[in-house]
Amino acid sequence: xxxxxxxxxxxxxxxxxxxxPCNHSTISGNEYVYWYRQIHSQGPQYIxxxxxxxxxNEMASLIITEDRKSSTLILPHATLRDTAVYxxxxxxxxxxxxxxxxxxxxxx
Amino acid sequence: DAMxxxxxxxxxxxxxxxxxxxxSQTLNHNVMYWYQQKxxxxxxxxxxxxxxxxxxxxxxxxxxxxxxxxxxxCFLDIRSPGLGDAAMYLCATSRGFRTYTQYFGPGTRLTVx
Numbered sequence: 001x002x003x004x005x006x007x008x009x010x011x012x013x014x015x016x017x018x019x020x021p022c023n024h025s026t027i028s029g030n031e032y033v034y035w036y037r038q039i040h041s042q043g044p045q046y047i048x049x050x051x052x053x054x055x056x057n058e059m060a061s062l063i064i065t066e067d068r069k070s071s072t073l074i075l076p077h078a079t080l081r082d083t084a085v086y087x088x089x090x091x092x093x094x095x096x097x098x099x100x101x102x103x104x105x106x107x108x
Numbered sequence: 109d110a111m112x113x114x115x116x117x118x119x120x121x122x123x124x125x126x127x128x129x130x131x132s133q134t135l136n137h138n139v140m141y142w143y144q145q146k147x148x149x150x151x152x153x154x155x156x157x158x159x160x161x162x163x164x165x166x167x168x169x170x171x172x173x174x175x176x177x178x179x180x181x182c183f184l185d186i187r188s189p190g191l192g193d194a195a196m197y198l199c200a201t202s203r204g205f206r207t208y209t210q211y212f213g214p215g216t217r218l219t220v221x
Contacts, residue, residue, distance in 0.1 A: 036210075043112075043198050043212030044151065087150065093205045098150035 003027065004088045009103040018075040020102050022088030025069040031092045033064060035073045037084040038101075044087065047073065078106050111135050112213035114199050120219045121189050129184040129216045131199030140182040141210065142174060143198040151198055157182060158205075186218075194220045 005023040012018040024033065034049040048055055048062045050071075055062045061074040075082055087101040113132045121127040131140065139158050143151035155164045157176045171193070173185040186193055196215045202208040 038151075041215075043200070043215050044210075045212065046209040049209075095153060096210060097153065100150055 003031075003090045003097070004099045006086075006088050006099060006102045008100065009105065011105045011107055012075075012078045013107050014080060015077055018078040018082065018104060018106070020073040020075075020086050020088075020104065021070065022073070023070045024088070024090045027068050027090050028092065031090045033062065033068075033071050034089040034091060034096065035060070035062065036087045036089065036096075036098075037082075038087070039081075039084040044098075047086075078104075080106050080108060082106050112199055112201055112211050114197075114213040114216050116216060117214065118217050118219070120221060121186075122221050123191065124188050127186050127189055127218065129186075129197050129199075129218070131182045131184070131213055132180050133199075133201045133211075134180070135201055135203075135211060136179060137201035137203050137211070138179075139202045139204060139208075140176060141200040141202075142172075142182070142184050143200065145196040145198055145215070147195075154184075189218070189220045191220050194218055 003026055032049050032051050035047040036044040038044045048057055048060050050062045050064055064071045083106045085101040085103050087098050089096050111134055115130045141156040142154045144154055145151040153165050154168045155174055171187050176182045196217050198215045199213040200210040202210045
């Protein structure tokens, strides 16, 4: 079973920051937080991952709370191409167990 | 540049007729995974290979088998497809475990008639 809880859907206006929350209250000390997204009819795509510290790359930022029980994925300037299902995953080793994810709608 | 290639993209088979789906990678990654994704559901891990070591998920039906003849190729065999096996089948690779990104192919959509 997935160890994360995400809202089933969210809307965001084009050009605004999209903030996607994830709850992982049972995360263990060695588990990483990963984010993937899946655009319709494509395979999932890696976005970012982190352990304790906040992370940023060319796609997004990941903010992890100090107690590590929740995190937020931030897409700084959402575009229509960011419309997708976003999956938050916690993983220790070889397994990525996908939860239901958040369907993000970018509104023009 | 294609990195994880799945062929065919669409496959139609008949109920009970064996079918093989193919995955190849140009990344020289050690690990290859197969996922099943049914309509409106999240991908579900079926099994993976770390090099030649095969790891089956506990709830993967016996009807599903896999082969990895070399580093680049991995096959998913469905011995007797049922209507419930209609799904998108996703192949993924990673260099190793822990912190290594998984790279997914575009998937093969299987239809069972």
